[in-house]
Amino acid sequence: MASLTLENVDLTFRVRRNRRTPLKDVVVQRLTGRGGQNPLMEVHSLRNISAHFEDGARIGIVGHNGAGKSTLLKMLAGVYPPSAGVRTVEGRISGLFDLTLGFEPHGTGRDNIRYRGYLLGETPQSLKPKMESIVDFAEIGDFIDTPVRYYSSGMLVRLGFSIATAIDPEILLMDECFSAGDRAFQRKAADRLNEMMKKARLIVMVSHDIGLLQRLSDRVLWLDHGRIRRDGPAKDVIAEYVDFMNSPASGGAGAAVGKAA
Amino acid sequence: MLSYSANVWRFRYFWGSLVRMDIRTRYRGSWLGAGWSLLHPLAMSAAMCLVFHKLFGMSVEDYLPRLIAGMVFWQFLSTCAIAGCNCLTNGEAYLRQVPAPMAIYPLRTTLAAAFHLGIAFAVVLVGNAMINGVKDPASVLALFPMLPLLLLFGWSLAVLAGFAHAYFPDMHHLIEIGMQMLFYATPIIYTPEILRDRGMGWLLDINPLASLVEVVRLPLLGRGMPDPASYLTAGGLILITTSLAVLTLNRLERKVIFQL
Numbered sequence: 001m002a003s004l005t006l007e008n009v010d011l012t013f014r015v016r017r018n019r020r021t022p023l024k025d026v027v028v029q030r031l032t033g034r035g036g037q038n039p040l041m042e043v044h045s046l047r048n049i050s051a052h053f054e055d056g057a058r059i060g061i062v063g064h065n066g067a068g069k070s071t072l073l074k075m076l077a078g079v080y081p082p083s084a085g086v087r088t089v090e091g092r093i094s095g096l097f098d099l100t101l102g103f104e105p106h107g108t109g110r111d112n113i114r115y116r117g118y119l120l121g122e123t124p125q126s127l128k129p130k131m132e133s134i135v136d137f138a139e140i141g142d143f144i145d146t147p148v149r150y151y152s153s154g155m156l157v158r159l160g161f162s163i164a165t166a167i168d169p170e171i172l173l174m175d176e177c178f179s180a181g182d183r184a185f186q187r188k189a190a191d192r193l194n195e196m197m198k199k200a201r202l203i204v205m206v207s208h209d210i211g212l213l214q215r216l217s218d219r220v221l222w223l224d225h226g227r228i229r230r231d232g233p234a235k236d237v238i239a240e241y242v243d244f245m246n247s248p249a250s251g252g253a254g255a256a257v258g259k260a261a
Numbered sequence: 262m263l264s265y266s267a268n269v270w271r272f273r274y275f276w277g278s279l280v281r282m283d284i285r286t287r288y289r290g291s292w293l294g295a296g297w298s299l300l301h302p303l304a305m306s307a308a309m310c311l312v313f314h315k316l317f318g319m320s321v322e323d324y325l326p327r328l329i330a331g332m333v334f335w336q337f338l339s340t341c342a343i344a345g346c347n348c349l350t351n352g353e354a355y356l357r358q359v360p361a362p363m364a365i366y367p368l369r370t371t372l373a374a375a376f377h378l379g380i381a382f383a384v385v386l387v388g389n390a391m392i393n394g395v396k397d398p399a400s401v402l403a404l405f406p407m408l409p410l411l412l413l414f415g416w417s418l419a420v421l422a423g424f425a426h427a428y429f430p431d432m433h434h435l436i437e438i439g440m441q442m443l444f445y446a447t448p449i450i451y452t453p454e455i456l457r458d459r460g461m462g463w464l465l466d467i468n469p470l471a472s473l474v475e476v477v478r479l480p481l482l483g484r485g486m487p488d489p490a491s492y493l494t495a496g497g498l499i500l501i502t503t504s505l506a507v508l509t510l511n512r513l514e515r516k517v518i519f520q521l
Contacts, residue, residue: 013519014519015519022429022430022431023429023431023432023435024431026429074357078360079356079357079358079360079518080518080519081515081516095358097357097358098354098358101357101358102354102355102357102358103354104279104282106282106286107282111278114274114278115275115278115279118274118278119272119275119355119358119359119361120359
């Protein structure tokens with residue numbers, strides 16, 4: 001049984017205009033009583049989100065840039081705590097975000113497979129039989145025993161993808177990870193994702209590729225300024241979304257979306 | 262708290278392998294590497310010993326092991342506090358992807374420093390025994406219960422430094438300066454007697470680190486059991502910093518990601 005439930009979830013970021021304030025500035029501001037150049041801003045990224053996902057569901061999330069899609073995914077993963085509301089999870093989650101981040105530059109490719117694998121919940125016993133297939137799939141060849149700081153960005157993407165998809169998750173969260181590597185690799189990657197998606201019990205994916213979401217998901221959430229605008233069968237919601245993006249009301253930003261669909 | 266520790270343990274392969282890598286990177290896979298990082302406190306101590314020997318007429322056999330023991334002890338604390346500043350920022354890519362307990366990032370810093378401390382202590386223990394012999398062999402045993410406590414202390418410093426640095430980017434400088442000042446306020450390069458003779462004994466009484474260094478150093482050099490009051494002060498200090506670290510994790514663990 002795998003499920004994800006959000007009840008009236010809000011997420012507010014409190015950010016400074018210039019990143020973090022040094023302690024020095026805080027002290028000076030207190031002493032002089034002036035506000036300083038770096039005011040605190042509240043950014044309401046998710047508002048009143050309620051949704052329930054269960055075994056077997058294939059959820060797609062659409063929305064324009066900055067609608068809160070990736071934020072929602074990271075909140076589902078537990079990386080961002082909700083500012084209000086309740087998040088309930090049943091099952092082991094794995095998130096595929098930022099595939100190229102989080103490599104230890106001094107470690108070899110093989111070392112990094114271990115670090116990432118252990119972080120995703122593997123053990124030495126469970127990782128060992130998968131090791132060679134991860135190495136093969138990444139197509140890194142002899143470089144696998146070289147520190148990853150000498151890798152090209154393409155190699156990093158392939159390695160990251162290969163590790164992240166080698167595990168068997170119950171709940172799979174994917175953020176735009178369908179375009180790793182060159183064309184040949186992409187075809188392989190698509191096959192691998194299909195395999196993985198067959199095994200995962202619950203999938204939530206974010207993509208700008210409308211055609212892909214239409215193929216892979218059965219239910220779609222349309223996010224707009226941090227709110228759920230529509231939640232329903234994939235076909236209906238995507239049709240509405242494409243219509244909206246092509247309409248003058250959206251500022252004509254949807255030309256590309258129309259073509260993709 | 263028990264379930265939190267269990268969660269830290271669940272991720273043991275992750276932080277364990279990172280610690281191993283940190284150690285390997287530091288030592289570059291050779292014992293010569295270990296020698297290099299021991300060389301720093303040894304060279305500092307040798308230079309200082311020479312000065313103090315000439316100025317105050319300290320006996321080298323008595324003073325040098327004491328100095329080195331203090332220096333490696335301090336190196337551990339300052340590594341935990343100063344390198345600890347970056348523990349969360351270094352782990353940022355991980356903590357943005359998986360909600361693992363944040364305690365594991367300071368733990369990584371601390372364990373790598375502790376490994377080094379272990380080697381240094383072994384060198385001091387053997388070296389001192391060879392030069393001076395061990396006056397009170399039973400007291401050496403009192404060192405071992407202190408080691409896990411030292412680990413806890415170092416970890417709590419790393420937690421506090423890591424979170425402080427995540428919230429205030431200039432914390433790094435403050436902590437470096439603070440550690441430098443504490444270094445001179447703690448009887449490491451001088452003996453407690455020098456201060457007491459000059460009417461500055463109060464510095465030892467208000468600085469709990471003076472007790473902590475004493476309860477570690479005396480058994481390490483086999484020079485007798487530390488007095489109970491020192492144990493009490495040192496234990497109190499560790500209890501306070503650990504409580505602060507736990508409190509910090511409890512309050513800020515989920516929120517700190519918005520600061521990174």
